[in-house]
Amino acid sequence: MTRAINKSSKDFSRNLSQKQTLQQQLAGVLKYSKRLMQDNDLLSREESAADIAKIYALGEKLSKIVDDFSEMSGDMVHDLRTPLNGIIGYGEMLLEDFDVEVPDLQKVLSAARGFQKALETMVSCGATETINVECEADATDRETMIQGTMDSLSSMEGHQILSETIIRASILVVDDNEINRDLFSSHLGRQGHKVILAKNGREALEISANEPVDLILLDIMMPEMNGFEVLEHLKSNPNMENIPVIVISALDTIASAVRCIQMGAEDYLLKPFNPVLLKVRLNSCLEKKRLKEFSEALELHNLQEEVQFIAESKVMQNILNTVFTVSRNPINILLHGNSGTGKEVIARVIHNRSDRKKRPFVAVNCASIPENLMESEFFGYEKGAFTGADSGRGGYFEEADGGTLFLDEIGDMPMFIQPKFMRVLQEGEGRRLGSSKSFTYDLRIISATNKDLRQEVDVGRFRKDLFYRIFSVEINIPPLKDRREDIVPLALFFLNKVSKRFDKQVAGFAPDILSFFEQYSWPGNVRQLQHEVERLVAFTPEGKEILLKYCSQELLGMKNPPAITSLDDATLSLPDKIKELEINCINEALSKTGGKKMPAAKLLGITRVGLDNKIKRYGIDPSHLPATP
Incomplete structure (x- = not known):
C-alpha cells in the first residue's frame, strides 16, 4: 500500500x-x-x-x-x-x-x-x-x-419541473458516506419527502422489510454488501421487489448502468448528482409506481365487481365464500365446470386476493397447444435445442415464477408430458429443452376442466398421482341454467360493459327479452350470454330499446319466446317464421354496415358465402336498404 x-x-x-x-x-x-x-x-x-x-x-x-x-x-x-x-x-x-x-x-x-x-x-x-x-x-x-x-x-432538461408540485414520498437513501447522506437528506427534505438513511446494505434491507418505503436511492460502492448485492436481495423478495430503485454512483461505466437496469433498477444517475435531473427522475419513478398501483387496484375492483354480479344466486354466494377463504392459503386448486361458466374469472379473483397478486398471472389453455410443442412451451428451451431455436426462451413455468399458473382444460394434457408436470409439482423444478441446468419454480397452480377427471383416471387418460397433486381444494361451478337468479343481473352487467366498450348508448332491454333470457337454457353459459349481449348492442339503433327480434338465430331457433308464440291470428308456420326472422336480421345487419357484406356476415356470425346464399334465396337487395344511424 x-x-x-x-x-x-x-x-x-x-x-x-x-x-x-x-x-x-x-x-x-x-x-x-x-x-x-x-x-x-x-x-x-x-x-x-x-x-x-x-x-x-x-x-x-x-x-x-x-x-x-x-x-x-x-x-x-x-x-x-x-x-x-x-x-x-x-x-x-x-x-x-x-x-x-x-x-x-x-x-x-x-x-x-x-x-x-x-x-x-x-x-x-x-x-x-x-x-x-x-x-x-x-x-x-x-x-x-x-x-x-x-x-x-x-x-437543463426538465428545469421547468422545479416550479411544479412534486409527489411526496418516503425515500430510503443508502450510502456509506456521511456527507452524501446529509446532502441527500437536506435536498430531499426541502422538497417535502420523508427521508430515511441507511449507512450500509444490510441496514437498508432491514429498513425496507419493516418500514413503508416508496423509493430507494442506492449507492454501489459500499463495504460488506455492495449495491449490486442489495439490488439482488430487493428484487428477489416478493415483499420488496416492487419498490423502485434509482442507483446513484460514481461508477461512470456503461457496463455498470446496464447491469443495474437488467437487475431491475428504474434508473442510473452519476455522482455528483444534478438536483434538477434527480427531481425529474424521482417524480417519474414515483408517478409510474402510483399509476401501477392504481391500475392493479382498478383491475381487482373490476374483477370483484364482475364476480358480485355473477354471485346473485345462493349457490354462487357459497362458492365465492369458499374462493375468498382459500385465496390467501398457498394451496393448489381445481375448478370444475362446463365451458363458459367463468372459471378463469374465478382463478383471477383467487390470484388477486392472494399474497402473489403483484406477481404474474399466466393463463394457458392446454387443449390449444400441439403435442410436439407442449414441452418447449411449458419448460422453455436453449439455443440450438431443435431446428429453428436461434435463441433461448423461458417457458410458462419460468414466466409464472412467483405467481400463479392457470392451466385451463388440464384434462386434455397429453399423457407423455404428465410425469414432467409431476416433477414440477413435487420438486418445484424443471429443465429447459437442451439444458442440463435445473430451474427452481415458486408457483401456485390453479387448474380448470370441464371433464370428469376421476373418470379420466379410471380409463387411463390421466395419471392418478398427478390427479391428487394438482389440487387440495376442488370447486365445482354450476352451469348458468342451474342458477337462473344470476341471468338478468349478468345481462345488465354485460350491457353496461359493452355499451362503454362500443361507445354506444341504448335504452336497455325490453321486458320480454329478459323474460326470454330467464327461460333459455344457455348451453354456452356465461360466455354465450356475454356474446349475445354484444350482438344485441351492435344490432340495436343508438338510443333505442333492445328488442327480441335482434336475438341470434341460435336463441330464437331453439326456443320460441313468448312474444313470438302468442300468434292468435297468425297463419305462418314455423319455417315461415324462421324465414321472416332471417330476412329481418340480414336486412338489419346490412343496414348497419352500409350494405357491406363481410362486416354484416361477421355481425350475423356466418360466413360471407353463407350470407350471399341467403341474400340470393330471399331476393334481398342490399343497395336499397336504408342506412341505420
Whole structure:
C-alpha cells in the first residue's frame, strides 16, 4: 500500500502545473465559503449569488482536474472525490433555491477542508514544495460566471419541473458516506419527502422489510454488501421487489448502468448528482409506481365487481365464500365446470386476493397447444435445442415464477408430458429443452376442466398421482341454467360493459327479452350470454330499446319466446317464421354496415358465402336498404 501511495504521489508531483491549478481552485473554494460565512446579511447582497456560483464553478473545475489524474490509486481518488462531491452538491443545492442558511455553508466549508486535507496528504508524500496562491476575481469575472452558470442551469432538461408540485414520498437513501447522506437528506427534505438513511446494505434491507418505503436511492460502492448485492436481495423478495430503485454512483461505466437496469433498477444517475435531473427522475419513478398501483387496484375492483354480479344466486354466494377463504392459503386448486361458466374469472379473483397478486398471472389453455410443442412451451428451451431455436426462451413455468399458473382444460394434457408436470409439482423444478441446468419454480397452480377427471383416471387418460397433486381444494361451478337468479343481473352487467366498450348508448332491454333470457337454457353459459349481449348492442339503433327480434338465430331457433308464440291470428308456420326472422336480421345487419357484406356476415356470425346464399334465396337487395344511424 505504501509503495502504491508513493508512486501515486510521485506521479502527482511531476505535473506541477496541474498541482498548482488544483490548489488555485481549492483556494477559491475556501475563500468564497469563508466570505459567505462571515456575511450576516447574505440575502441582502447581490454579490452573494455570485459567490455561491463561484463555489459551484470552482468545484466543477476541481472535478475535471481530478479526472485527469487517471494513474492515481483508486483509494486516493475516492478520498479526493468524496469531499469534492459534497462541495459541488451543496453548491448546486444553494444555486437551486438561494435559500442560503449558515448550516449549509458550514457543510460546504467542511467538505472543502476535507478535500484540502486529502490534497495535502498527497503533496506531503511526493514533494516538499508548498505553493500558496491566492485566487482573486474582480466584479466582471463574478458577473460573467454567475450569468453563465445560471444560463446553464436554465437550459437543463426538465428545469421547468422545479416550479411544479412534486409527489411526496418516503425515500430510503443508502450510502456509506456521511456527507452524501446529509446532502441527500437536506435536498430531499426541502422538497417535502420523508427521508430515511441507511449507512450500509444490510441496514437498508432491514429498513425496507419493516418500514413503508416508496423509493430507494442506492449507492454501489459500499463495504460488506455492495449495491449490486442489495439490488439482488430487493428484487428477489416478493415483499420488496416492487419498490423502485434509482442507483446513484460514481461508477461512470456503461457496463455498470446496464447491469443495474437488467437487475431491475428504474434508473442510473452519476455522482455528483444534478438536483434538477434527480427531481425529474424521482417524480417519474414515483408517478409510474402510483399509476401501477392504481391500475392493479382498478383491475381487482373490476374483477370483484364482475364476480358480485355473477354471485346473485345462493349457490354462487357459497362458492365465492369458499374462493375468498382459500385465496390467501398457498394451496393448489381445481375448478370444475362446463365451458363458459367463468372459471378463469374465478382463478383471477383467487390470484388477486392472494399474497402473489403483484406477481404474474399466466393463463394457458392446454387443449390449444400441439403435442410436439407442449414441452418447449411449458419448460422453455436453449439455443440450438431443435431446428429453428436461434435463441433461448423461458417457458410458462419460468414466466409464472412467483405467481400463479392457470392451466385451463388440464384434462386434455397429453399423457407423455404428465410425469414432467409431476416433477414440477413435487420438486418445484424443471429443465429447459437442451439444458442440463435445473430451474427452481415458486408457483401456485390453479387448474380448470370441464371433464370428469376421476373418470379420466379410471380409463387411463390421466395419471392418478398427478390427479391428487394438482389440487387440495376442488370447486365445482354450476352451469348458468342451474342458477337462473344470476341471468338478468349478468345481462345488465354485460350491457353496461359493452355499451362503454362500443361507445354506444341504448335504452336497455325490453321486458320480454329478459323474460326470454330467464327461460333459455344457455348451453354456452356465461360466455354465450356475454356474446349475445354484444350482438344485441351492435344490432340495436343508438338510443333505442333492445328488442327480441335482434336475438341470434341460435336463441330464437331453439326456443320460441313468448312474444313470438302468442300468434292468435297468425297463419305462418314455423319455417315461415324462421324465414321472416332471417330476412329481418340480414336486412338489419346490412343496414348497419352500409350494405357491406363481410362486416354484416361477421355481425350475423356466418360466413360471407353463407350470407350471399341467403341474400340470393330471399331476393334481398342490399343497395336499397336504408342506412341505420
